[in-house]
Amino acid sequence: MSVTELAHKSHTDPSQFRISYEDAVQVLGPDPSIPKDDTLPTLYSKSEIAIIGGGFSGMVAALTCNKMNTKQSRDFVIFDKHANFGGTWFANTYPGCASDIPALWYSFSQELNNNWSELRPPQYEMEEYMLQVAQKHGLERHSHFRTVITRAVYSDENSNWTVTARNLATGQRIVHTSKILISGQGQLVTPNQLKAKGLENFKGVYMHSAIWNHEVSFKNKKVVVVGNGCSAAQVVPELLRKYEVESIHQIARTKHYIMPPLPPITYLLYQLASYSRYTLYLMRLIVASVAECRWPLYKGDGILARMVRWVNTRKSVNYMKTAPEKYHHLLIPDYKVGCKRLIFDYRYIPSLHDPRMHLTGHEIDHITENSVVLSDGTELEADIIVACTGYNINKSLSTFELIGRNGVDARKVWNDDGITAYKTVMIRDCPNFFLIAGPNCATGHSSVELACENCAAYFERIAPKILSGAYKSVCVKTKAYYNWFNEIQGELKNAVFGTPFGGCYSWYASDSYNPTTYPYSQIFYWWDMRHPKWDDFDVETDPNYLSQDSKLKQS
Structure with missing residues (x-):
């Protein structure tokens, strides 16, 4: 844990700390466009870990990879459709845009800032903070901006993921292979446009x-x-x-x-x-x-x-x-x-x-x-x-095609059975795939940054087994996946989040279920995400690794 201090350059020129209007229209507008130019050669690349999203979620994942401090964990690549880090803090730039949670809490726990201009600083100051953290930890050299992921496919044979992407400036096709895939693209992605006659x-x-x-x-x-x-x-x-x-x-x-x-007095303290x-x-x-x-x-x-x-x-x-x-x-x-x-x-x-x-x-x-x-x-x-009509949360959670083991289409699973993720992090039939700030991680009172760090803590406890080669893959068991879904939906029926008990309709929930909010306290969330239940996982081991491990022990 260290301390960051801002130069507050964003207060002098906020325009340098936000998305351009043209880029925003291209990727967030009512008719987002992804250019395609297959006359350009396909770019092939690979890494141990691929991270989708360069906002809070993606950056927390990247900082966690650095924190794990192994050769394998530091071999990661970040893809983001925007031109810089920040996610919603780069893209949302309306007048008055600011964190409604005190920034002391709505910030990376390992990079606390000592000179926020106010308790809830404006968008451009939050973006400046995120860029400074990214620079401090060298995240730029791992990143590919203006790159949108269109498809991710798991290989049963090779136990890895292949993502297909497009460069938004040129339309060039990109194919990237990784052992682990992390989606950290958040939920405030797809704006709900006003629908009014005329x-x-x-x-x-x-x-x-x-x-x-x-x-x-x-x-x-x-x-x-x-x-x-x-x-x-x-x-x-x-x-x-x-x-x-x-x-x-x-x-x-x-x-x-x-x-x-x-x-x-809170700011004074x-x-x-x-x-x-x-x-x-x-x-x-x-x-x-x-x-x-x-x-x-x-x-x-x-x-x-x-x-x-x-x-x-x-x-x-x-x-x-x-x-x-x-x-x-x-x-x-x-x-x-x-x-x-x-x-x-x-x-x-x-x-x-x-x-x-x-x-x-x-x-x-x-x-x-x-x-x-x-x-x-x-x-x-x-x-x-x-x-000011908000976002389509369900659409934001599934912006690209996700094909898991045995050809299972994760988006179809969500459409048929409801949007969920085991412990908010793992999807059935998607080995070595982790969500940061996925379904049911939100709260009405807490900081989403805490949810991001909770999800990353879960990943941090499972990933080393995959990266070391001890396990070829780790996937939540289908039974555990649905048990979790039924458990939390049962709990949420007794909560206020957009339920008959709460007495209102809200974006938290649909008529049949709630894919958005967490059903327990944040203290429980913090504890639970640091103690994975390995019995809930399907684990594929590598016989070659076991053989090598035995030889090392004998020697």
Whole structure:
């Protein structure tokens, strides 16, 4: 564990720390395009480990490979469709974009930063931090950017993976072979575009918050923001503060529990702790522990759960009541707290007092050339429409074809049986394949970076056997895979995450199951991922390795 210190170059020129609009449209837009040019020679390469994704998940996997510190573990390659590290922190650049979890906790545990500009720093500062960590650990020399994976196939004969990719600049085909394959591409990948009648006729500017065009001027413009979730709660106040808009009409599609900002003393304590990596780590543990105290509200209806739920509900409702009274019926939910993702506020509730701000709960009926018409007949003039409509989580988890042993199509398995991964990490019939921040790793109160490190800890305990040659392959048993799925889905039915018990519908869950959230506490998650149950694995040994090992012991 070491300490990182930022130069804060990103505050001088944020544009150097974000994706270009053209690249964002190409890979994240409603019609993403992957060029193909088979007149160019196919590039062949190989490594011990291949990592898909260069965001938090992929970087945690890479740092873990370095940490294992063997010749085999350091032989890894990272593929990412973007032009640099960062993942969602490189691609999501909308105004106000920031971590809603304190950065002291939303950062690599082995690289704590001692000079965050605020508790929840802006996107460009988070990206600067990730680039600095990547440079410090030499991850650039392992990386292939602007490269999108289209297919991954496991060889039963050779016990390895072959991934097929395309260079997004040239269309050149790339074929890479590895003993271990890691997918760390995350869940906030595929934007949910606004679906409204007549949108194609709109003469103004339309953009999704995940594909922000910084060339568009908002000065003196009438803006309609669709959605009122986490991204909207960051976009709206920033447009009012810095973009000189004429007006904002926000369409609140659902209600959310909005928590007040952390008290200023929290940042002061962080500054006092920043002189040493030990005190920084202690501060991190304190922040994590306080957040974990919120866990009981998510599950069950016992005395402790009801008490924690009541405390957090009161805290949220009292804060939301500081908004103009005319908006209370649009803001305050009637379901259990935690059923939808909590919004940890910074400036949104205060921004509702701005006279340029208007909040409505009516749905969109249709869109004309110059306006948005609501279901009650109200016509909102619009120069710009901003869709804060979230992501397609299920689609984000399976962006490439994945063919496991005996030709099993993993995407078909997920389509037929439901999206899941054993312990959030392993898929049936996919030997030597690991997910970082895969299905059911999310929470409503914790840091996803912790989930990434938990998954990497699981990988770290299994991979050495494969890399050393002791095991040709390790795969979760089909029975254990489905037992896990049934176990966690049973547990999640008693949780608040988008269930009848919780009293709402949310992106956490579909009508039949929940592929998103973790059913237990983060303390249990941390412990469980560091103690694999080897009886749940199909292990293929290498007779040649056993023979060599016996000879070494005899000698």
